[in-house]
Amino acid sequence: MPGKLRENSIGLKESMFQGVAGAAPTGAAIATLTGAAYYAQGSLPLVAFIAFLVVMLNAVIIRRISAKVAGSGGYYGYVKTGYGVGPALFAGFFYIFYQIMALCLIALSVAVFVPPLMGYVFGITLPSYSWFPLLLVTLLFGLFVSVSGIRGSTRYTMIMAVIEITIISAFGIYILASHPSINTASVFTTQYSLNGISGIGIGVLLMYTAFSGFGASTPLGEESVSPKRNIGISVVFTVIILGIFFVFTAYYFTVAWGPSLMGQYASELIPGVTIINGFIGKAAAIAVTLLFINSLLTGTVVVTNGTSRVMMSMSRDRMLPSGLSKIHHTHVTPWVAASTVVISAILIGSISVIFMGGFNAFIFSATAATLGVLFVHALINASLPPLDRKFSGKFSYTNIAMTLVSIIIFAFIFYSTFISISLPVIAGTAVFIGWLLVSAIYIVSKRGKFPTITIDASD
Numbered sequence: 001m002p003g004k005l006r007e008n009s010i011g012l013k014e015s016m017f018q019g020v021a022g023a024a025p026t027g028a029a030i031a032t033l034t035g036a037a038y039y040a041q042g043s044l045p046l047v048a049f050i051a052f053l054v055v056m057l058n059a060v061i062i063r064r065i066s067a068k069v070a071g072s073g074g075y076y077g078y079v080k081t082g083y084g085v086g087p088a089l090f091a092g093f094f095y096i097f098y099q100i101m102a103l104c105l106i107a108l109s110v111a112v113f114v115p116p117l118m119g120y121v122f123g124i125t126l127p128s129y130s131w132f133p134l135l136l137v138t139l140l141f142g143l144f145v146s147v148s149g150i151r152g153s154t155r156y157t158m159i160m161a162v163i164e165i166t167i168i169s170a171f172g173i174y175i176l177a178s179h180p181s182i183n184t185a186s187v188f189t190t191q192y193s194l195n196g197i198s199g200i201g202i203g204v205l206l207m208y209t210a211f212s213g214f215g216a217s218t219p220l221g222e223e224s225v226s227p228k229r230n231i232g233i234s235v236v237f238t239v240i241i242l243g244i245f246f247v248f249t250a251y252y253f254t255v256a257w258g259p260s261l262m263g264q265y266a267s268e269l270i271p272g273v274t275i276i277n278g279f280i281g282k283a284a285a286i287a288v289t290l291l292f293i294n295s296l297l298t299g300t301v302v303v304t305n306g307t308s309r310v311m312m313s314m315s316r317d318r319m320l321p322s323g324l325s326k327i328h329h330t331h332v333t334p335w336v337a338a339s340t341v342v343i344s345a346i347l348i349g350s351i352s353v354i355f356m357g358g359f360n361a362f363i364f365s366a367t368a369a370t371l372g373v374l375f376v377h378a379l380i381n382a383s384l385p386p387l388d389r390k391f392s393g394k395f396s397y398t399n400i401a402m403t404l405v406s407i408i409i410f411a412f413i414f415y416s417t418f419i420s421i422s423l424p425v426i427a428g429t430a431v432f433i434g435w436l437l438v439s440a441i442y443i444v445s446k447r448g449k450f451p452t453i454t455i456d457a458s459d
Contacts, residue, residue: 005309006150006332009223012230014154018220019238021157022213022306024106024299026164026291029249030272031109032210035366036250038266040203042192042259047203048250049188052243054204054413055211057406059239061381062215063232064399068391074219074310075380081390082383085319086443091379092314093439096341097432098372099307102212103139103345104352104365106299111135111349112358114293117270121282121289131358135349142300143342146308149331150223153301160298164291165245171288172252175279182255192259202425205413206363209370210246214238216302219309308338360424367428374410375436381406 033044040047062078069081075095080088111131118124145153176183186192193199217234221227249272256275257265265271273292277285312334315325328335352361381403388396 005222005327005334007223008225009151010154010220011225012233014151014158015217015220015224015230015234016237017158017161018154018216018302018305019214019235020165020241021161021298022216022302023211023238023242024109024213024295025161025242025245026168026288026295027106027109027299028210028246028295029168029253030270030288030292031113031296031362032105032206032366033246033250033253034266034268034271035363036203036206036210037254037262037271038363039194039199039206040192041194041199041262041265042187042254043190043200044203044254044262045187045247045251046189046193047200047207048210048247050200051204051207051211052239052247054208054406054409055214056236056239056243057402057409058377058381059214059236061384061399061402061406062218062235065380065384065387066218066221066232066235067228068387069228074221074306074313075215075376076310076314077221078218078387079379079383080317082386085317086447087379087383089314089319089443090439091376092310092319093442094372094376094379094435095310096307097435098212098369098376099303099310100341100344100348101365101369101372102209103142103300103303103307103341104349105209105362105369106296106303107135107138107345107349108353108358108362108365110138110293110296111353112362113270117273117289117292120270120273121277121285131353132350135353136346138297138300139342139345139349141297142304143338145301146304146338147328147331147333147335149333150220150305153305154220157298157302160294164295164298165241167287167291168249169245171276171280171284172248175256175275176252179256179279184255184259187251187254187259192262194263201413201415202422205370205374206366207246207250208373208413209366211239211242212369212373213299213302214242216306219306219313222309304338304341307341308334311337311341356424356427360427363422363424364428364431367425368431369428371429371432372435374413375432378407378410 036047037044065078069078076088076092079091111134114134115126115130118126215235217231221231224230253272253275273285273288276288312325314320324337326336352364356364384399384403385395388399
């Protein structure tokens with residue numbers, strides 16, 4: 001019989017900040033926004049705002065679902081309760097896929113952006129092979145903290161998230177207040193976007209990655225106090241905090257750099273640090289560098305926590321090998337699943353750098369991760385109407401409308417991706433499609449062979 005996780009280990013405040021920390025806010029501001037800026041250019045704040053609205057719609061849907069279903073399965077459990085085993089396997093496989101790709105993205109953010117940061121801020125030149133030890137240490141740090149215990153890991157990530165957002169926002173307020181002439185509303189239009197609406201679409205795709213940890217609390221239901229109440233609240237809170245932070249950060253980075261000059265923004269690799277150094281000084285640049293590294297390390301903890309618990313839940317259902325549900329006897333954490341996730345991320349991240357180079361590997365992992373996120377959230381959102389019917393005996397027209405709107409938005413973002421001619425975006429899309437086909441073949445080949453799973457409201 002698989003072990004159980006420790007109930008009532010974390011409260012609302014720890015749960016609320018898991019998604020914030022999982023997004024690695026400083027890391028996303030310095031790194032992920034750079035990828036989005038490559039396509040959105042001077043319209044980056046518009047892209048951030050659109051992504052905020054899309055993610056908020058998903059957060060509202062998740063809150064409604066989590067009021068009915070809460071457990072260690074997270075999104076996998078939501079879809080399982082709404083539609084059954086087959087669609088739930090798609091959700092589970094793609095949750096694991098995009099979370100591993102997100103771990104790659106976080107680790108590559110360190111491997112790709114820290115060497116130039118060290119040179120720019122500290123005058124230290126790292127050797128060309130430094131990307132590998134940086135990648136390895138980043139991922140192993142997340143594994144160590146995650147396996148050490150849910151209470152300690154969630155409190156650590158909560159404290160780090162508060163510190164990051166407070167300092168980066170304070171720098172932005174100072175820059176805008178001390179240089180009021182740089183403020184402009186034109187950055188909230190398509191005026192500066194690369195290739196018009198297509199640039200906005202791909203920018204939203206990559207910007208969505210910055211929010212990708214927003215549902216990090218959903219797999220913690222088994223360990224949370226009052227999960228059917230607290231998980232939904234934590235997800236909505238996370239999106240509000242991240243939305244305000246990313247829109248504000250995208251705005252002050254863009255206007256400080258110059259909206260018409262954003263074509264060169266991504267080529268700088270660390271433009272956010274350059275801006276803060278230029279407007280505030282070296283001490284602030286050093287602070288941001290340290291926050292950037294710490295932010296990404298914190299993000300690996302959150303992603304490893306969530307992914308390992310979904311993998312463990314699928315193993316309990318006998319959808320994955322039974323060894324993945326093993327619980328550490330002292331720390332009461334799914335250590336085998338966590339180790340599997342991290343080893344997979346190390347292999348994928350290393351191979352992508354070897355074949356694509358650092359920045360292209362970063363864009364590749366961001367694209368694959370975000371397509372996986374969108375696909376899983378489409379499945380989750382589509383499960384809301386049948387959940388209404390299952391628990392209340394009728395459909396909610398409001399919930400049906402929200403589901404349809406979210407899926408239409410996802411379709412637009414997918415379309416913008418598929419018409420891209422950027423090699424790393426195409427590679428990320430190809431990997432996504434490949435995983436989709438492999439998952440479909442596996443599920444169809446096992447049809448009728450999966451064990452019967454009892455579906456109930458407490459899963």
